[in-house]
Amino acid sequence: MNKEPLRHGPHHDSEFHHHHSHAATSAHPGEHHLLAIEDLSVGFEMYEPDASYFSAGKIIAPVVHDLNLSVHKGEVLALVGASGSGKTVLADAIMGFWQPNEIVSGTIWFDGERLDAGRIQALRGNGLSMVPQSVSNLDPLMPIGRQVIGAPRGATRRERRASLEERRPRMRSLFAQYGLGADVECMYPHELSGGMLRRVLLLCALMDDPRLIIADEPTPGLDLDLALRAIGDLRRFADAGGGVLLITHDIELALRCADRVAIFHAGTVVEETSTASFASPDRLDHSFSKALWHALPEHDFFNSPDISSKRR
């Protein structure tokens, strides 16, 4: 497998590769999926903590290694992993939100097209959208309607205004579709409940009519009812033909809505399987997956890892 870097550390930027040669023509597993990730590794270049001034060396702290996963059209794939295990790093890496000291290698395919750094930027908000983990991504000082409508494209003021007018009906129809009153348009984030804010974050993503949504931990702070509703919104999007990569620490919730589950453990996907396999531990391959099965509330808690016990 070609281990061509998607992105080097800051000192290698000049070596940045842009190979997209045979992606569109050759037969490849990536072609059959909306999103396919092969051998993705993400690390952070850091100074050795205990190195002296004279022997200062750089080390790479790996967070994700050799990760493979795929998402089909019309499917919710849940990536389930423990808190702090690198799920947001993974989501950001796919979206091309790379930190200055981040090193990314591997291959990402989007609907059969092999992506490079430039294509990732171009797809963002234009086929590929993310629902961020935190509602603090909303601007506390901007009315909800303006945030959902987003920053209109266009070089001149007139063009931006025209695009805004074009987007307004779509925003209004999304509000109606997702049960947000028209009055919410003029409200500010602090006036909305946690569940409503979650929905607003999703609408921000839907506004761009994406083909794939990466939802990073979309249910923190929601009680089960609201969490199920938030997940139901994503399910509806998939049922309408979109793809969803649902990132969560909550296996129970994942099993309620996902078609397939990718178990993320120690920086990689240890098992990608259908949700139905979680009917019995015998149908699961990896010991960590089996441990997750045991952690489900309807099973014994013996040997359960600390993962589904808390919903943030």
Ligand SMILES: Nc1ncnc2c1ncn2[C@@H]1O[C@H](COP(=O)(O)OP(=O)(O)OP(=O)(O)O)[C@@H](O)[C@H]1O
């Ligand atoms: N710029 C960076 N430099 C070094 N390490 C980093 C950097 N950014 C993130 N990390 C490391 O990546 C690890 C994974 O963090 P991440 O937020 O992705 O986990 P998570 O699974 O999303 O957690 P949570 O459940 O809290 O959302 C962290 O331990 C953090 O130390």
Ligand code: NI
């Ligand atoms: Ni996270």
